[in-house]
Amino acid sequence: MNYSNLFRIAVRALFRNKMRAFLTMLGIIIGVASVIAMLAIGEGSKASIREEMSGMGTNMVMIMPNFQRRGGVSLGTSNSNVLKLSDVTALRNEAVTLTAVSPEIRASGQVIYSNENTQTTIYGVSEEYLPIKKLEVKAGRIFNSAEVRNMSKVCLLGQTVVENLFGKGADPVGLTIRIKNLPFLIIGTLEDKGESGMGQDQDDLIIAPYSTVQRRLAAIDYINGIYASAVSEEKSAAAIAEASEILRRTHKLKESAENDFRIMSQSELIERVSSITNIMTILLGAIAGISLLVGGIGIMNIMLVSVTERTREIGLRMSVGGRGRDILKQFLVESMLLSILGGLLGIIFGYLIAKLAGSLMDSEPLVKTQSVVLAFIVCFIIGVFFGWYPARKAANLNPIDALRYE
Amino acid sequence: MNNIVIETNNLRKDYHIGEVTVHALRGVDMKIHEGEFVAIMGASGSGKSTMLNILGCLDKPSVGSYCLDGVDVNTMNRDETARLRNRKLGFVFQSYNLLARTTALENVELPLFYNGKIKARERKERAVKALEDVGLADRMHHMPNQLSGGQQQRVAIARSLVNDPVLILADEPTGNLDTRTSFGIMELFQELNSKGRTIVYVTHEPDIARFATRNVIFRDGKIQKESQVADRYFATEMLKNLGPEIEEDFD
Structure with a gap:
């Protein structure tokens, strides 16, 4: 018997029990659809998180004070002031793997213009901060070194702050706002950055010279963090090593002492987050895969x-x-037809689910060709695997017993 | 004398059901020549069905030899006997065994599907011819449930003829049919036999056995009696004697 005849017989056999064939296929349809949809959603969120994070600069290196803990108990804020401006200077002067270094001092407070006010965070930074964090000036200019030196009361506003104080799309350059009751001249605004991967508004900020913020707003002698750029993404690891060596020296840490700061690179962070989303994708896929397995057992049962x-x-x-x-x-052929047909419908259905999920979520699901091909191959294998036992059983029947079967 | 189609020697068949051994056949020697029309008779349990299964290569004897058309069947494996059934045998069953929801034509084509050498066109031509031979040229595209019992059995006979077998084996072919329809089937068999077809059938009705040229009576797994039929029935006449018929039609 040749394959076209086998195919015709199989199609006819399935058509004879349309409802049953459909219900059997439903197992596979749901299985494949969920695999496709889950992988698409997983891949989509992975891609969007990755994109967001690289939007912050893939060669960024972050240094923060290490809040030391002993037995799970925080030893208080005494450690939070270990970073000083001198560390920034040391890094700037000595580190060859870093191209730009900026301190970061955070102060939060009320910002007032006319009868509008808003609560936001003021970041005290150097002019190198913008390229490090991939921020761009939309209107106006960044402050210069003279203004840093003089602790000038100048600032740049993020778009959310602009919107809150002046209304959407307004150009407030040249106006004066009051931050914690001190007048600040607006010398520029920042480009829109949107939400971060974690759902944080990246435009709700004001940046000002670090000297101004440290002395006039926060009134502290330490800094909250250091941001720097490695010469390239590949050099991030080397930059981390070099920077921590310099900092250990400036902090006069003993050989045995732990770092009193934490240092990490953006690419490392991306890796870490990616591996989490990868695990999530695998987990989702595995759960969906189980339903595909159940679908396969359904085929075996009906066969x-x-x-x-x-x-x-x-x-x-x-x-x-x-x-x-x-x-x-x-x-x-019959069981393979069931599973492949179910697989095709499942792929279409899964694609639609992914699209639907995409319209409900922020991240656009990614239906990868590999997952479609994989789903198809898995269906083929399911058809053969779960069809084999029943088919073998049929083939091994004794003709007389089969003929006499009631 | 014509060629020998069937020759068996000391055929024995034992079934083991748990601890008990049933001797279905206890040494059967049988010879059937080409062109013969043989009825196998016997009470139930006499071994006649087992004999027919062995003749049809559906079952193997425990002991003894069986040559079909000059070929020793005993040495063959499953695939080879399947091929033998496909090329040399035609089966007719008591319950017709047609594929449901499949047209008469496709039912008749079925054996040829398992013959790789026959192309679609030839397959169809031969099936049409076989259906014409059994008088169902106008019922080719009917499904089995649109046909009467007699018509279904004719489709089954057409199916047994389509591969031009050396032997047709029928297991109680009239068992499910009324007298008139039974005579109709026997008329068809006699007609086929007159054209030289070798036919062996099993029946337990003495009347039906009288349509054959030779009767073989089984008892307790052995041939009890073998005889040429002296006063043979001819179905065409018998049908005439039954008087005017009320045509059954399931259209």
Whole structure:
């Protein structure tokens, strides 16, 4: 019996029990659809998180004080002031793997213009901060070194702050606002950055010279963090090593002492987050894969029923010359048809679910060709694997017993 | 004398059901020549069905030899006997065994599907011819459930003829049919036999056995009696004697 005939027989057999065939396929459809949709959602969120994070600069290196803990108990804020401006100077002067270094001093407070006010965070930084964090000036200019030196009361506003104080799209350059009751001249605004991967508004900020913020707003002698750029993404690890060596020296740490600061690179962070989303994708895919397995068992179940139901037909086919392998092929083709048809419908269905999920979520799901091909191959294998046992059972029937089967 | 189609020697068949051994056949020697029309008779349990299964290569004897058309069947494996059934044998069953929801034509085509040498066109031509031979040229595209019992059995006979077998084996072919329809089937068999077809059938009705040229009576797994039929029935006449018929039609 050739394959086109086998195919016709299989199609007819399935059409004879349309409802049953459909319900059997439903298992596979749901399985494949969920695999496709889950992988698409996982891949989509991975891609969007990755994109967001590289938007912050892939060669960025962050240094923060290490809040030391002993036995899970925080030893207080005494450690939070270990970073000083001198560390920035040391890094700037000595580190060859860093191209730009900026301190960061954070102060939060009320910002007032006319009768509008808003609560935001003021970042005291140097002019190198912008390229490090991939921020750009939209209107106006960044402050210069003279203004840093003089602790000038100048600032640049993020778009959320502009919106809150002046209304959307306004250009407030040249106006004066009051931050914690001190007048600040607005010398520029920052480009829109949108939400971060973690859902944080990256435009709700004001930046000002670090000297101004440290002395006039925060009134502290330490800094909250250091941001720097490695010469390249590949050099991030080297930059981390070099920077920590310099800092250990300036902090006069003993050989045995732990770092009193934390240092990490953006690329490392991306890796870490990616690996989390990867695990999530695998987990989602695995759960969906289980439903695909259940679908496969459904096929096996219905094929066994079909073999039992058609025992007399099998006996007849054998009596007119059908060999075991002809019968085997007939049932295999049928189960493969079920699973492949179910797989195709599942792929379409999964794609639609992914699209639907995309319209409900921020991240656009990514239906990868690999996952479609994989789903298809898995269906093919399921068809063969779960069809094999029933088909084998049919092929091994004794013709007389099969013919006499009631 | 014509060629020998069937020759068996000391055929024995034992079934083991748990601890009990059933001797279905206890040494059967049988010879059937080409062109013969043989009825196998016997009570139930006499071994006649087992004999027919062995003749049809659906079952193997425990002991003894069986040559079909000059070929020793005993040495063959499953695939080879399947091929033998496909090329040399035609089966007719008591319950017709047609594929449901499949047209008469496709039912008749079925054996040829398992013959790789036959192309689609030839397959169809031969199936049409076989259906014409059994008088169902106008019922080719009917499904089995649209046909009467007699018509279904004719489709089954057409199916047994389509591969031009050396031997047709029928297991109680009239068992499910009324007298008139039974005579109709026997008329068809006699007609086929008159054209030289070798036919062996099993029946337990003495009347039906009288349509054959030779009767073989089984008892307790052995041939009890073998005889040429002296006063043979001819179905065409018998049908005439039954008087005007009320045509059954399931259209």
